[in-house]
Amino acid sequence: MQIDEKDMQVKRIWTFAVSNGKRENNRHFLNEDVIDDNTMLALFHGKSKHRFEIWKKQLQG
Numbered sequence: 001m002q003i004d005e006k007d008m009q010v011k012r013i014w015t016f017a018v019s020n021g022k023r024e025n026n027r028h029f030l031n032e033d034v035i036d037d038n039t040m041l042a043l044f045h046g047k048s049k050h051r052f053e054i055w056k057k058q059l060q061g
Helices: none
Strands: 010-012 027-036 038-048 051-058
Touching: 027 051
Parallel strands: none
Antiparallel strands: 027 038, 038 051
């Protein structure tokens, strides 16, 4: 999410998919928290299997 510092209004909301295989198995994340410059924790909800997953994503390289 990008917030405008002048009026504190939301300018943009980004979503992105993560996949390790077929496109229909992509994970679309509901919420993310930035832990530090290289780490995010993300919440995924799988409606088809009625489950939640917490993912830790780290920047590498």
